[in-house]
Amino acid sequence: MPTQRTTDKRRQWTDIVPANRLTQFGVVVVFGLLVLAVFGPMVSPYDPVEQHLLNRLQPPSLAHPLGTDQLGRDVLTRLLYGARLSLGIAVAVTAVRLVVGAAVGLVAGYAGGWVDEALMRLVDTLLAFPGIILALVIAGILGPSLVNMMLALAVVGWASYARLVRSSVLSLREREFVTASRLLGRSRLHVATSHLIPNIVAPVVVLATLDIGGVILGTAGLSFLGLGAQPPTPEWGTMLASGRNYLRQAWWLVNAPGICIMLAVLGFNLLGDRLRETLSPTQSAQIEQL
Template sequence: MDRPQDRIRSVLDSRLRATARFLRRNPLTLAGAVIVATLSVTATLGPVVVPYDPTATNVGPQIQSPTLAHPLGTDQLGRDVLSRVVHGARYSLGIALLVTGIRVVLGTIVGLAAGYAGGWIDEALMRLVDIQLAFPGLVLALVVAGILGPSLRNVMIALAVVGWATYARIVRGTVLSAKEREYVAAGRLFGAPRWRIARRHLLPSVMNPVMVIGTLNIGTVVLATAGLSFIGLGAQPPTPEWGTMLAGGRHYLRTAWWLVNVPGIAIALTVLGFNLLGDGLRDALDPHLQTRVEEV
């Protein structure tokens, strides 16, 4: 008789083999996973490894091209660009994960309540979703961030407020389909409480589409955060955030290309990595899933 440990090991081995086969058949997904893993390690360990303070000014090597001492050069205040980009990864990825998490939780709660309750609750919540989706996401985020004032915290609030409705609509549609299935009807016949049916049967059915949308959405949040910081509504100097670095280096584009290109490439790689990974998750979890991801 097999021991529980052997069964667990067998299941893990089969899933690892299936994952390996999927990645071999999808090299773009593998590339996205590598990019995301590299960025995650950089954001976690990079600030401990880099030798320079990302905010300390230096009167010596200002606007210095890449050298052995400064592999990505220095900026107009003598700060090491590599150290600032590495520290910026922690800001950008941290904000993106937090904002996406808030969107997922809020949108899932609203969508689950609307789809399962139905009636006037569904109507009221979906009209609220329609109102939010009627405004372009980035424009609404600009308004909210402008009202609250320039800071990273206010940018997170603005982006979280304007992005949850997409999740609510997708979750509601999935719940409307799932609640008509036999196991949900059986739970109602046996007198199971509504909250237990929602938690045990309906919530797991929405996890796959939510994971796909969330992964794709992380890249757009990174891009939106950098955009808001670029125009002065997000991180403020001397915070080493990628959008702030772009804003500070735009005046030196002709003479110091690295000030703009380095954070720009970091943003582009981050968005590309999460988009490739999200597309792979969509194919792996739900090949028939067709979603519309908002700009923000």
């Protein structure tokens, strides 16, 4: 029979590596993408933008495991550099969304009154428009570039964080420990940093994890339409756009970045679902409504 120490170790291990196979798949995909994004470009012998026209449209081989594109560039190398770019953009945009949305939601929920009303009407206005359509409009007005695309995606996505944080703050500010802190004469800043923010971290982190997959998809979509990364930047969306004209002649040009986008979005969604399952049913319901 297993000892108590062995049982405790098994429980700790299952807490780190979940038993659900789909969740395990999501964790492996996310970890694999992160490893490839960080270390992949270091081991690739090819330059992601250097052209070799004599080697154009070569099928997958030992020299080029995923073939070459219409300009003779190694597709695998461009995918690895694209993973670094796509994941970096997704993390940066999600961080901006989180900071702005959490700040707005915290102020609205704790201040109340006309401040809450004004900020929530702004949030409702943003949530009334489909995010990708609004991002298309903003990116189209600002002009095609990576920075403008990131700005557009950040602008349309912070409202969900604001609504989640506000609802959590409205519930927390009536709790006994917050009331006790007020009666002791603590400042609003002390109450927010000591009691409110620590209790809203978990649902915000879950929403951010789920949001990363959406940002990756939005980045690829805007780049595919020519409003994001511009050639010869190795980005998954631009790779899809440049390879669509060779779909019958070189299937790997579209399939390779398409599969990467699908796996990245699926992996982060599965990981986010696992994190959401660890929360209370109330917090999970709040996230599902966003």
